[in-house]
Amino acid sequence: MDPILKVEDLAISFGNNNVLKNVNFELYDNEILGIIGPNGAGKTVLLNILTGTLKPTSGRVTFMGKDILGVRIDERARLGFGRTFQVPRSFENMTAYENVMASAICGGQTTQREAAKRAEEILEFIGLEDKALVLAGSLKLLDKKRLEIGIALAPHPKVLMFDEVAGGLTESEISNILDIVKSLKIHGYSIIWIEHVIQTMLNGTDRVLLLADGYDIICDLPQIVLDSNEVEKVYLGVRKK
Amino acid sequence: MSIIEAKLNGIASQTGKVKIIVAAIILIIMGTLPFWGSGYMTNVFLLIFLYMSIGMMWNLLSGYAGLTSLGQQAFIGIGGYSVAVLTQVYGLSLIWGFAVGSVVGVVFALVISMPIFKMNGAYFTIGTWIIAEALYIFFVKWEFVNYGIGYPITAAYGIPMWGLYLASFIVGIGSIVIVTLLLKSRLGLTLMAMRDDSGAAEVRGVKLYRTKLICYLIAAFWVTITGCLLFLNQAYIVPSSAFTIDWTIACVFIVIIGGIGTIEGPIVGAVIYVFLRQILYGFPGISNIILGIIAIIIIIVAPKGIMGYLNNKFNLDIFSIRRRIKR
Numbered sequence: 001m002d003p004i005l006k007v008e009d010l011a012i013s014f015g016n017n018n019v020l021k022n023v024n025f026e027l028y029d030n031e032i033l034g035i036i037g038p039n040g041a042g043k044t045v046l047l048n049i050l051t052g053t054l055k056p057t058s059g060r061v062t063f064m065g066k067d068i069l070g071v072r073i074d075e076r077a078r079l080g081f082g083r084t085f086q087v088p089r090s091f092e093n094m095t096a097y098e099n100v101m102a103s104a105i106c107g108g109q110t111t112q113r114e115a116a117k118r119a120e121e122i123l124e125f126i127g128l129e130d131k132a133l134v135l136a137g138s139l140k141l142l143d144k145k146r147l148e149i150g151i152a153l154a155p156h157p158k159v160l161m162f163d164e165v166a167g168g169l170t171e172s173e174i175s176n177i178l179d180i181v182k183s184l185k186i187h188g189y190s191i192i193w194i195e196h197v198i199q200t201m202l203n204g205t206d207r208v209l210l211l212a213d214g215y216d217i218i219c220d221l222p223q224i225v226l227d228s229n230e231v232e233k234v235y236l237g238v239r240k241k
Numbered sequence: 242m243s244i245i246e247a248k249l250n251g252i253a254s255q256t257g258k259v260k261i262i263v264a265a266i267i268l269i270i271m272g273t274l275p276f277w278g279s280g281y282m283t284n285v286f287l288l289i290f291l292y293m294s295i296g297m298m299w300n301l302l303s304g305y306a307g308l309t310s311l312g313q314q315a316f317i318g319i320g321g322y323s324v325a326v327l328t329q330v331y332g333l334s335l336i337w338g339f340a341v342g343s344v345v346g347v348v349f350a351l352v353i354s355m356p357i358f359k360m361n362g363a364y365f366t367i368g369t370w371i372i373a374e375a376l377y378i379f380f381v382k383w384e385f386v387n388y389g390i391g392y393p394i395t396a397a398y399g400i401p402m403w404g405l406y407l408a409s410f411i412v413g414i415g416s417i418v419i420v421t422l423l424l425k426s427r428l429g430l431t432l433m434a435m436r437d438d439s440g441a442a443e444v445r446g447v448k449l450y451r452t453k454l455i456c457y458l459i460a461a462f463w464v465t466i467t468g469c470l471l472f473l474n475q476a477y478i479v480p481s482s483a484f485t486i487d488w489t490i491a492c493v494f495i496v497i498i499g500g501i502g503t504i505e506g507p508i509v510g511a512v513i514y515v516f517l518r519q520i521l522y523g524f525p526g527i528s529n530i531i532l533g534i535i536a537i538i539i540i541i542v543a544p545k546g547i548m549g550y551l552n553n554k555f556n557l558d559i560f561s562i563r564r565r566i567k568r
């Protein structure tokens with residue numbers, strides 16, 4: 001089966017800072033691919049390249065058989081890329097309901113009526129229905145993270161990309177997010193899920209990729225990656241230079 | 242639950258009715274002002290409606306589309322000159338001034354959008370200002386518009402005061418209607434998203450360029466029409482009054498003190514601005530300084546402007562822009 005998303009020889013530098021040197025991976029249909037890596041490994045940079053806000057120095061990104069590096073940011077959203085932001089970027093002076101509606105309208109090109117229906121479904125799904133009419137700016141962190149997922153989900157994207165949706169949350173809040181991600185898999189979504197550490201995603205992902213030093217160091221089943229020497233080296237500081 | 246909901250819905254539809262009644266009363270009082278108010282009051286409110294219109298459009302650009310222009314005077318001047326040239330030079334009726342003016346204004350906007358939409362942030366702002374300034378210099382040297390001498394607009398004398406007032410009233414209220422309908426439409430959610438975070442909006446699929454251009458053209462059209470009326474009211478036009486940046490500075494003041502990114506802001510701002518200008522009329526040298534000080538004080542006390550502050554504090558939604566959940 002062809003992957004839905006394929007990343008080849010991806011590299012990006014900012015001046016002398018070679019953040020990504022050569023990154024390769026594939027995302028398959030209805031797969032949840034976890035990506036872990038230490039602070040500054042370039043996980044967010046990778047998402048920014050995929051969604052078009054950063055241009056790579058070299059490499060290829062193929063989405064459903066099509067090279068998309070030349071495609072505009074907004075077109076990629078309409079092609080089927082949905083993402084969350086590590087630091088939530090919901091529209092603060094709009095209600096949670098309007099946030100989801102706006103995303104459905106822009107990314108999904110729906111009518112207002114369809115968007116309203118979609119927003120109600122989604123808010124219920126992410127457990128935010130009782131805060132639907134609260135301004136996004138006054139939501140607390142867990143709710144903001146949930147809303148990020150809701151916004152990303154609104155246009156029925158083909159690929160969902162989560163950037164540390166569990167970051168900064170408590171244990172029970174994380175399990176709440178985990179439930180959401182798991183049921184998204186049941187709904188058929190393909191997901192790239194970034195977290196700082198692997199433990200969070202151990203039983204929520206199909207495969208996990210370790211990103212460090214600019215390379216895709218290892219990509220395998222979550223338990224195998226957890227037990228690997230590579231993870232040991234990267235996270236316990238015995239990093240080879 | 243259902244009882245509470247029913248009650249809430251009842252309250253909502255009641256406030257809806259109250260709103261309609263209040264709006265109708267205000268519109269009737271304002272619409273008939275020349276027939277019962279003094280000439281002075283009529284003139285003051287005529288100005289309020291015209292400034293409301295240009296403020297509302299500046300707010301659409303800067304407050305929603307992220308297009309902070311310092312060149313709106315270009316469109317006011319184009320409107321004013323269209324009326325002057327077509328009525329004075331060609332002896333055509335006023336309606337031609339409005340028709341030709343609005344077409345020229347929109348076409349001009351479309352042409353300059355190509356270069357200036359490539360610029361971002363402060364460059365866009367400076368770009369719009371330079372273009373308006375260039376237009377001023379061009380008009381001073383242009384024989385067709387009688388150089389820097391300009392024209393009297395004698396057609397203005399043929400219009401009764403109430404006629405000019407009513408036209409201004411329609412343009413002012415029309416600006417509110419345009420922006421309200423825009424924000425209630427499908428595009429409205431896009432505009433609000435852009436207002437809050439244009440970068441994130443683009444990632445959500447907003448066509449930034451297209452949306453901005455739509456707003457820019459709407460504003461160009463309406464500001465040009467308003468410019469026609471502003472100069473009919475003055476009955477004389479010269480390049481230095483047509484293309485002065487003072488017009489845009491007034492917009493900035495109105496929108497900032499009223500509340501940027503709100504519909505109510507420019508309305509409140511225009512009322513305050515015009516009344517202040519009347520009071521400050523006796524101090525021509527320092528009036529701008531006083532306006533500046535007032536703006537600074539309001540920004541410090543209420544950074545989102547008067548209506549931004551009140552809307553947040555009392556959770557107001559006067560123009561019912563908020564999307565409600567229908568059950």
Ligand SMILES: Nc1ncnc2c1ncn2[C@@H]1O[C@H](COP(=O)(O)OP(=O)(O)OP(=O)(O)O)[C@@H](O)[C@H]1O
Pocket residue numbers: 014017019037038039040041042043044045046086196
């Ligand atoms: N737009 C940019 N311009 C210059 N440097 C950047 C830019 N974006 C990211 N970087 C740099 O790229 C490196 C990787 O950043 P990135 O945010 O992708 O890390 P991350 O893996 O997401 O880390 P974290 O776990 O802290 O979120 C950092 O050194 C950062 O300073």
Ligand SMILES: [Mg+2]
Pocket residue numbers: 043044045086163
């Ligand atoms: Mg990151």
